[in-house]
Amino acid sequence: MKYSGLMLDFGGVILKTPFEMHRLVEKKLNFKENTLNWYGPFDPKSDLLWLKMQANKISEQDYWREKSRLIGNLIGKRWTLRDYMTCCYHGFQESDIIRKEAREAIIKVKESGLSVGILTNEIEYFHGKEWMDALDILKNVEYLVDGSRTKVLKPNYRAYQFAIESSGLNANEIIFIDDQIRNVNGAKKSRLHAIYFDVTEPVQAFKIALDLLGVC
The missing domain is CATH 3.40.50.1000 (HAD superfamily/HAD-like)
Structure with a gap:
């Protein structure tokens, strides 16, 4: 063919993936290294919510909304999914993302x-x-x-x-x-x-x- x-x-x-951006995000937010310790497909056992999404029990949007909420809580803010995506991918060199x-x-x-x-x-x-x-x-x-x-x-x-x-x-x-x-x-x-x-x-x-x- x-x-x-x-x-x-x-x-x-x-x-x-956002998982691959963890270290850069931690630096951006002044977190200690490995504060973000859930890795989706890179280590499924570290991320029960990921397993739930893979089993089609929640949507991809639901997964990332929950992760956004959790990270927002760490800095005392009510983060939306857009807030988290902005943190992950905005303000970096294109080669970084x-x-x-x-x-x-x-x-x-x-x-x-x-x-x-x-x-x-x-x-x-x-x-x-x-x-x-x-x-x-x-x-x-x-x-x-x-x-x-x-x-x-x-x-x-x-x-x-x-x-x-x-x-x-x-x-x-x-x-x-x-x-x-x-x-x-x-x-x-x-x-x-x-x-x-x-x-x-x-x-x-x-x-x-x-x-x-x-x-x-």
């Missing part, structure tokens, strides 16, 4: 004349348009389909259809990468070639995708 495009999730795949593997893959695919775009659930909801507009990485993709605007979230079938239509390709021509199993399964139902992104091994999924695309 010849593939002509790469479609990426944003948070976790392109943007580093964006995976180098993602940047390299996007550039290689683009330079090879293939399609590259993003299908994300809530980048604008989490971060705001002004922050998005300042990111160079987003200027290198052909399309960005965001559930914040479409009001349709993965793994809903329609979310993938919006992105497929935006790509201008057939579904079976596209390689899709996401760090949530339920979203990978949803993509497969939409006939995308879906690859699970293991955030603990960020090189692997990109290598598989680039090999399938014939990009060196």
Whole structure:
């Protein structure tokens, strides 16, 4: 099968996870190192709420809202999810928050004349348009389909259809990468070639995708 495009999730795949930002966040908030001691997929046993989300007992938004509340409590404030995301990702260099593997893959695919775009659930909801507009990485993709605007979230079938239509390709021509199993399964139902992104091994999924695309 010849593939002509790469479609990426944003948070976790392109943007580093909040877990990977713990040390920088601790410095920013003047916390002692390891104050933030829950690590989601990096150490599931350290994070019972993460396990609950993976079991589909709570939503991803519910998970991050609770983490936002807990960190806000540590500084005596009532933090919203947006407050926590702002703390994690605003005020840092782009190289601190964006995976180098993602940047390299996007550039290689683009330079090879293939399609590259993003299908994300809530980048604008989490971060705001002004922050998005300042990111160079987003200027290198052909399309960005965001559930914040479409009001349709993965793994809903329609979310993938919006992105497929935006790509201008057939579904079976596209390689899709996401760090949530339920979203990978949803993509497969939409006939995308879906690859699970293991955030603990960020090189692997990109290598598989680039090999399938014939990009060196």
